[in-house]
Amino acid sequence: MSLNLAEELSSITTKATASDWREAIRLAGDGLVAGGVTTEAYTEEMITAVEEHGPYIVIAPGIALAHARPAESVLKGGLSWVSLETPVEFGHASNDPVTLVIGLAALDHTAHIEVLKAVAGVLSNKEVRARLEAAETPDQVRDLLSSLATK
Amino acid sequence: MKIVAVCGMGIGTSVLLKMNAEKVLASLGIDADVEAADIGVARGAAQTADIVLTSDELAPEIGDVPAEVIIIDNFFDLDEITEKLTPAVQ
Numbered sequence: 001m002s003l004n005l006a007e008e009l010s011s012i013t014t015k016a017t018a019s020d021w022r023e024a025i026r027l028a029g030d031g032l033v034a035g036g037v038t039t040e041a042y043t044e045e046m047i048t049a050v051e052e053h054g055p056y057i058v059i060a061p062g063i064a065l066a067h068a069r070p071a072e073s074v075l076k077g078g079l080s081w082v083s084l085e086t087p088v089e090f091g092h093a094s095n096d097p098v099t100l101v102i103g104l105a106a107l108d109h110t111a112h113i114e115v116l117k118a119v120a121g122v123l124s125n126k127e128v129r130a131r132l133e134a135a136e137t138p139d140q141v142r143d144l145l146s147s148l149a150t151k
Numbered sequence: 152m153k154i155v156a157v158c159g160m161g162i163g164t165s166v167l168l169k170m171n172a173e174k175v176l177a178s179l180g181i182d183a184d185v186e187a188a189d190i191g192v193a194r195g196a197a198q199t200a201d202i203v204l205t206s207d208e209l210a211p212e213i214g215d216v217p218a219e220v221i222i223i224d225n226f227f228d229l230d231e232i233t234e235k236l237t238p239a240v241q
Binding site: 070106119 | 158159161162164166167170171187189190208209224225226227228
């Protein structure tokens, strides 16, 4: 894997607490805002997307890819990472409950594809994913992602 | 063969689905054009596609199209995508 996800993540939050899916998405949105990726409006747009289209953003067991359309609220492309202390129900038929929320913001429909490939590469490996979710601190997540990128 | 991967916004899930569908098609040795689309343009794109890949939640929004609609639960699971896509492309 050539792309180092540790450098692509604008913000990492580990062992966060969210009482419901809206709060879980807000944490991912806060991470994007803190990283200078989006304005707060984008966080609400990510929540609205789920209200309109359902919890389809839960793309795999335990993983939500929170995102909305490229819009004025997106300042640059970026990703945030939130691992949850307690799993949260999104209402998905087969992939609930969620333990990891990735916030994604993109300026267009193609620029972030390499980053998404790296995310898919990392998270489709069950053993790697378990280690990432067990990480207690953002530094542990970064170190692990960096070690994967140099392999 | 034309395949459309559909998600709500056209930037996240459909792109992942497109990437993994292409991997599966390559391993099956099948030449197909896979396009990622958001739900707004998907209804149009699905009119000319052979197969639509999407999630359980979005399938009803695509409505009645001539294409075969295949629902994928785990977008990272190449085995699931292979299992569901193989009978449709052969």
